[in-house]
Amino acid sequence: MKKYFQSIAYIIFIAVTFFAIITAIKSYENPFSLYEHPLVWIALIGLISVVVLKEALNVVAQQKAEQLQMEKEGIKPEDVDNWAWAKKIINKWTEAKAVEEEDEIILDHNYDGIKELDNNLPPWWLYMFYATIIFGAIYLVRYHVLGADNQEMEYANAVAEAKRELAAFKSNSPEAVIDAETAIVLTSDSDLSRGKAVYNLNCAACHIADGGGGIGPNLTDQYWILGGGMKNIFNTVSNGGRDGKGMVAWNKTLKPADIQKVASYIISLQGTTPAKPKPPQGDLYVEEGQNNVTENSVEEQPKDSIQ
Structure with a gap:
C-alpha cells in the first residue's frame, strides 16, 4: 500500500510542477531569466532532480532484485558479463571473427609466411557506403535534373528575405534606425x-x-x-x-x-x-535648393565642437 501512495504522490508532483512551469513560460516575457524569475529555475531543477532520483532508485531496486534472483539460482554475480549486450552489438556491426575462428576465413595466399584473411566488409561501413550512393542519386536528381536552388541561389534568396525583414523593421521601428541619412528636422x-x-x-x-x-x-x-x-x-x-x-x-x-x-x-x-x-x-552654409553660395573660410579658432 505504501508503494501506491508513493507512486501517486510522485505523479501528482510531476504533473503540478510541469503545469506550473508551462504556465510560467507562457505568462512571463523572459521566463528563463535567472535574475527576474529564479522560481522557474528552481522548479525546473527540482523537477529534473526528482525524476533523476526516482529513476536511480528504480535502477538500484532492479539491480538488487537481479542479485537476489541470481543467488536463488546459484549464479555468482562476478561470473555475469554485464557488457555482453554491448559486445553483441559490436560483433553484429563489425562481423569480426575471434582469433580462434580465423582458420575458417584464412586464404591460400602465402607471402613469406604472411597469410591473408577473407574478412567481410564491416556492416557499419557498408551501410554508410550505400547511404552515400543514395544521397548522390537524390542530389543529382534534385539539383541537376529538377533544378532546385543551389548554394548561390539560396544565398541570394536569404539576402532578399533579410532585406525585406529589415525594411519591415524600419517601417515599424523608425527610431531604431535613425542615422544621418534618415534623420529629419523635428519641429514639435x-x-x-x-x-x-x-x-x-x-x-x-x-x-x-x-x-x-x-x-x-x-x-x-x-x-x-x-x-x-x-x-x-x-x-x-x-x-x-x-x-x-x-x-x-x-x-x-x-x-x-x-x-x-x-x-x-x-x-x-x-x-x-x-x-x-x-x-x-x-x-x-546654404541648404540645397537655395542659392549655392560658399564664401572663403573664416579664420578658425584653435578648438571647435559641433560645427
Missing part, C-alpha cells in the same frame, strides 16, 4: 524640448546655453566648420569633430533619436541673438 514642442534638455546637459558647457559659442563655435550664425543642415550636424554630433580638435563622438552616449532631437534644437537656434556671440568660424 516635445521634440525640441527634449533636444534642449540634451543640449543643456551635454553641449552648453562648450557652446553656451544660448548657442553663442565658448570653447566651441557659435551655433546661431550660418558659418559651419563641418557643414550645417540636419545631415551634417547629426553626423558631427554622432561622430565628433575633426581629429585632434573639437568634441568627442556622442554616438556611444546618446541614442540616435536624441541626436536627431538635439540636432533639430541646434537648427532652431539659427537666426537667434545670443548675449555674447562668438565670431564666425568655417564656411557659409
Whole structure:
C-alpha cells in the first residue's frame, strides 16, 4: 500500500510542477531569466532532480532484485558479463571473427609466411557506403535534373528575405534606425524640448546655453566648420569633430533619436541673438535648393565642437 501512495504522490508532483512551469513560460516575457524569475529555475531543477532520483532508485531496486534472483539460482554475480549486450552489438556491426575462428576465413595466399584473411566488409561501413550512393542519386536528381536552388541561389534568396525583414523593421521601428541619412528636422514642442534638455546637459558647457559659442563655435550664425543642415550636424554630433580638435563622438552616449532631437534644437537656434556671440568660424552654409553660395573660410579658432 505504501508503494501506491508513493507512486501517486510522485505523479501528482510531476504533473503540478510541469503545469506550473508551462504556465510560467507562457505568462512571463523572459521566463528563463535567472535574475527576474529564479522560481522557474528552481522548479525546473527540482523537477529534473526528482525524476533523476526516482529513476536511480528504480535502477538500484532492479539491480538488487537481479542479485537476489541470481543467488536463488546459484549464479555468482562476478561470473555475469554485464557488457555482453554491448559486445553483441559490436560483433553484429563489425562481423569480426575471434582469433580462434580465423582458420575458417584464412586464404591460400602465402607471402613469406604472411597469410591473408577473407574478412567481410564491416556492416557499419557498408551501410554508410550505400547511404552515400543514395544521397548522390537524390542530389543529382534534385539539383541537376529538377533544378532546385543551389548554394548561390539560396544565398541570394536569404539576402532578399533579410532585406525585406529589415525594411519591415524600419517601417515599424523608425527610431531604431535613425542615422544621418534618415534623420529629419523635428519641429514639435516635445521634440525640441527634449533636444534642449540634451543640449543643456551635454553641449552648453562648450557652446553656451544660448548657442553663442565658448570653447566651441557659435551655433546661431550660418558659418559651419563641418557643414550645417540636419545631415551634417547629426553626423558631427554622432561622430565628433575633426581629429585632434573639437568634441568627442556622442554616438556611444546618446541614442540616435536624441541626436536627431538635439540636432533639430541646434537648427532652431539659427537666426537667434545670443548675449555674447562668438565670431564666425568655417564656411557659409546654404541648404540645397537655395542659392549655392560658399564664401572663403573664416579664420578658425584653435578648438571647435559641433560645427
